[in-house]
Amino acid sequence: QQQVKQSPQSLIVQKGGISIINCAYENTAFDYFPWYQQFPGKGPALLIAIRPDVSEKKEGRFTISFNKSAKQFSLHIMDSQPGDSATYFCAASMASGTYKYIFGTGTRLKVLA
């Protein structure tokens, strides 16, 4: 029940295309859903995060879509660029869980020039 399932494991997108990564969770107590970007040999960096009281949040080329009833959320990267090639992790957290994150398994994105 504490798992966060992430798909796909890897993704190849043409430059300018849309990259879509999906995550699903079981525990309805989760109330914070961030997405992180990680380059090889570096620590993760926060891209965007959402709370369950909104269905969509957009920041620049990055959009989170959130479906509370389906317990799913997804990251959309518009106009994907080669510089977006990285590993992306979704996560879920809850205040009652000392704010610790449950991470998804990660998606390796490659954007072709």
Added chain:
Amino acid sequence: GAVVSQHPSRVICKSGTSVKIECRSLDFQATTMFWYRQFPKQSLMLMATSNEGSKATYEQGVEKDKFLINHASLTLSTLTVTSAHPEDSSFYICSAISGGRSYEQYFGPGTRLTVT
């Protein structure tokens, strides 16, 4: 703002020795810090949660006597890998929360530990 540093960035040690990794919040006070371990091409695995001035809470399966965590101040947490073995070789990452009711974790750049 919200910068977290780790030192060292890379360390190589011999089997049986101990290694200390430092995690510092540079521009904020971190009431809670987290330590993660990441194997190649895998996700981040939470090892422990540490709160300033109190004992760390370890995740199931993590040996507390092997991975000693100290959170002595609001800007510094340390992870000591004791009696390291080759299977302890991994990428260790810390993160910090600013304030007691914040969700956002700020991650350090990670420390690559290689045990020979």
